[in-house]
Amino acid sequence: MSFFKSFEANAGELDFRCIRTLYLRYLFLFHKYYLNNSKVAVSDFGDLANIGLFEYCDAVVLEKNAFEYLNQIKTRFPILKNTTLYNMDFMRENNFL
Numbered sequence: 001m002s003f004f005k006s007f008e009a010n011a012g013e014l015d016f017r018c019i020r021t022l023y024l025r026y027l028f029l030f031h032k033y034y035l036n037n038s039k040v041a042v043s044d045f046g047d048l049a050n051i052g053l054f055e056y057c058d059a060v061v062l063e064k065n066a067f068e069y070l071n072q073i074k075t076r077f078p079i080l081k082n083t084t085l086y087n088m089d090f091m092r093e094n095n096f097l
Contacts, residue, residue, distance in 0.1 A: 021052030024079055031069045038065075059084040061091060 007014040028051050032038045047066050054060050054070070060083060062070065067087040074080040091097045 020055055020079065024055055024073075025051055027073045027077060027079070028069055031072050032065075035072075036069065054083055055079055057083055059086060061086045061088065063088055
């Protein structure tokens with residue numbers, strides 16, 4: 001908590017890129033709700049709970065919407081550069097489902 005207290009006087013100096021799990025979550029929230037004007041769904045809570053871990057995965061399989069938003073993020077920011085994103089179509093096409 002003392003780390004965040006050090007930014008109390010000037011919150012603009014806090015760079016969330018150094019807290020990568022939060023940074024990816026905020027990028028996802030920004031792309032989904034602000035840029036794409038989406039509405040909150042119950043399934044979003046599961047996405048948000050897991051999204052911070054995706055940077056540490058070699059590959060992630062996602063449902064269509066989460067795949068689209070994270071693909072937008074991946075093309076604009078380096079945070080997911082080492083993670084391959086797949087949607088559920090990939091699973092069906094390769095007979096994994």
